[in-house]
Amino acid sequence: MREVAVVGVGLTQFGERWDTSFRNLFVEAGAKALEDAGMSGDQIDEMFIGNMSGGRFVLQEHIGALIADHAGLTKNHIPATRVEAACASGGLAFRQAYATVASGMQDIVIAGGVEKMTDVGGSETTDALAGAADREWEGLAGATFPGLYAMIATDYMNRYGLTREQLAMVSVKNHRNGVHNPIAQYRKEITVEDVMRSTLVADPLRLLDCSPVTDGAAAVILCPMEMAREFTDTPVKVLASSQASDTISLHDRRDFSTLDATVAAGRRAFKQASLTPKDIGMVEVHDCFTIAELCAIEDLGFCVKGEAGKLTEDGQTAIGGSIPVNTSGGLKSCGHPVGATGIKQVCEIVSQLRGEAVGRQVDAEIGMTHNVGGTGATVVCNILGV
Amino acid sequence: MSVPRYWRKQQNRYNLKGNRCETCGRYFFPPRAICPECRREGKIVDYEFSGNGTVRTFTVIRTASDDYDIQTPYAIAIIELEEGTCMTAQVICEPDEMYIGMPVKRVFRKVISEGDSGVIVYGTKFVPA
Numbered sequence: 001m002r003e004v005a006v007v008g009v010g011l012t013q014f015g016e017r018w019d020t021s022f023r024n025l026f027v028e029a030g031a032k033a034l035e036d037a038g039m040s041g042d043q044i045d046e047m048f049i050g051n052m053s054g055g056r057f058v059l060q061e062h063i064g065a066l067i068a069d070h071a072g073l074t075k076n077h078i079p080a081t082r083v084e085a086a087c088a089s090g091g092l093a094f095r096q097a098y099a100t101v102a103s104g105m106q107d108i109v110i111a112g113g114v115e116k117m118t119d120v121g122g123s124e125t126t127d128a129l130a131g132a133a134d135r136e137w138e139g140l141a142g143a144t145f146p147g148l149y150a151m152i153a154t155d156y157m158n159r160y161g162l163t164r165e166q167l168a169m170v171s172v173k174n175h176r177n178g179v180h181n182p183i184a185q186y187r188k189e190i191t192v193e194d195v196m197r198s199t200l201v202a203d204p205l206r207l208l209d210c211s212p213v214t215d216g217a218a219a220v221i222l223c224p225m226e227m228a229r230e231f232t233d234t235p236v237k238v239l240a241s242s243q244a245s246d247t248i249s250l251h252d253r254r255d256f257s258t259l260d261a262t263v264a265a266g267r268r269a270f271k272q273a274s275l276t277p278k279d280i281g282m283v284e285v286h287d288c289f290t291i292a293e294l295c296a297i298e299d300l301g302f303c304v305k306g307e308a309g310k311l312t313e314d315g316q317t318a319i320g321g322s323i324p325v326n327t328s329g330g331l332k333s334c335g336h337p338v339g340a341t342g343i344k345q346v347c348e349i350v351s352q353l354r355g356e357a358v359g360r361q362v363d364a365e366i367g368m369t370h371n372v373g374g375t376g377a378t379v380v381c382n383i384l385g386v
Numbered sequence: 387m388s389v390p391r392y393w394r395k396q397q398n399r400y401n402l403k404g405n406r407c408e409t410c411g412r413y414f415f416p417p418r419a420i421c422p423e424c425r426r427e428g429k430i431v432d433y434e435f436s437g438n439g440t441v442r443t444f445t446v447i448r449t450a451s452d453d454y455d456i457q458t459p460y461a462i463a464i465i466e467l468e469e470g471t472c473m474t475a476q477v478i479c480e481p482d483e484m485y486i487g488m489p490v491k492r493v494f495r496k497v498i499s500e501g502d503s504g505v506i507v508y509g510t511k512f513v514p515a
Contacts, residue, residue: 127451136395137416140387140497140509141474142447142454143462150445151464158443158486203446203481249416251464251472256443 003225005235008037014335017215022116029217045106050089050113051339056128086132088373090342091380113340114217150202153291160306168195170290178329180359185335214335218343242268259376262299281364284345286372342371399509437492489515
């Protein structure tokens with residue numbers, strides 16, 4: 001296996017992007033990544049695109065070719081592949097690109113993610129997202145996607161004494177970080193009271209516990225470490241990239257409040273990088289709902305089970321704390337274009353490691369990403385360092 | 387969803403017909419074609435669940451997709467059946483009556499109607515026992 005570096009990153013503005021289309025969102029992110037790497041599109045050998053549901057959101061499949069075409073990459077007929085694992089599609093694209101470069105199969109590979117979620121109405125979006133869980137035996141019973149995470153929250157609060165206010169503090173912290181992220185959907189601070197007063201979606205989760213519906217795209221460029229300095233003075237090394245699976249249905253899990261796929265992917269990543277959670281300077285975790293951030297912090301090993309609410313309340317997950325979590329604003333404040341999120345997380349860690357995260361900079365040399373599909377049926381973890 | 391997709395699971399949905407593995411003794415609902423523990427060494431046989439169970443965790447759905455919107459707010463739970471397997475289902479009761487550990491039993495109910503002239507889907511829900 002060759003050592004692999006990230007040499008370019010590109011992000012679009014996240015939000016309700018009525019002004020632009022699915023394909024142009026990705027073209028914008030890809031072009032920014034190429035510009036960041038000082039590279040020509042002709043140098044790209046292969047492309048992987050994470051996309052959850054072009055078929056539901058914009059009635060478009062065959063995403064790989066569509067994106068390659070409109071990015072001007074069909075001129076060289078490069079292989080272009082769409083990968084899908086619900087909200088972990090972006091993470092999957094990164095891991096596929098990493099494996100392709102590490103194995104020596106290709107030299108320069110783009111990993112991207114894109115989702116255009118606002119071209120359909122809210123009810124259609126809810127229904128499409130329910131496809132991330134088991135449609136026949138969860139969805140048909142009437143369980144929405146927020147409803148499944150709400151059942152995790154009910155179980156967790158009952159067992160570990162987490163308070164409703166501690167849950168709200170996750171959103172408050174992520175919004176405080178998002179204020180400083182220029183691409184974030186909601187650059188606005190909120191209070192615990194705002195969360196507690198927001199509409200109930202699925203008890204105990206309220207609207208401000210939930211990540212929003214977002215349009216956006218993200219892209220990163222990977223190449224062998226030995227080539228990286230041709231493109232950038234600040235290459236970021238991929239220290240580990242891991243993936244794990246679990247039962248598609250929440251009801252089949254050993255423990256509803258522990259994502260065993262997070263535990264497995266986390267352990268694999270730490271093993272590959274020969275590191276422990278203590279070595280990680282900051283982490284982007286998959287906070288699709290507030291409860292998900294708390295489970296992730298624990299399941300990755302940053303604290304013991306049941307302690308993440310207290311850790312958050314004590315400010316240890318804020319910038320300046322012992323383990324800053326979601327400096328980008330997370331899915332909650334930055335936005336969650338489902339297929340793009342896993343790549344956006346990598347972009348944030350790269351910005352941090354290069355010292356470019358203005359207003360939210362953490363002084364660290366190693367960062368981690370954690371991207372979840374469904375309620376934990378797929379998890380991708382990456383560790384990056386300089 | 388298409389009519390055949392509802393139809394082929396009718397017996398499972400109406401009567402809680404699942405299956406079990408005779409090799410390791412595990413029960414499955416929803417039914418599985420292969421035992422995840424024993425895989426090809428497993429022997430899968432049909433089994434009808436008693437329908438008695440306990441609420442392990444729950445929520446009240448306030449915002450749903452179009453087909454379910456008319457029913458909001460409604461309670462959803464993960465129910466541990468007395469045979470030891472868990473399933474997701476609606477519980478028909480006042481949402482604030484729900485609690486973890488609540489005993490429930492199965493009932494046959496309408497699940498959704500697809501618009502004014504579409505398919506009416508029936509299945510299993512639960513009520514307090």
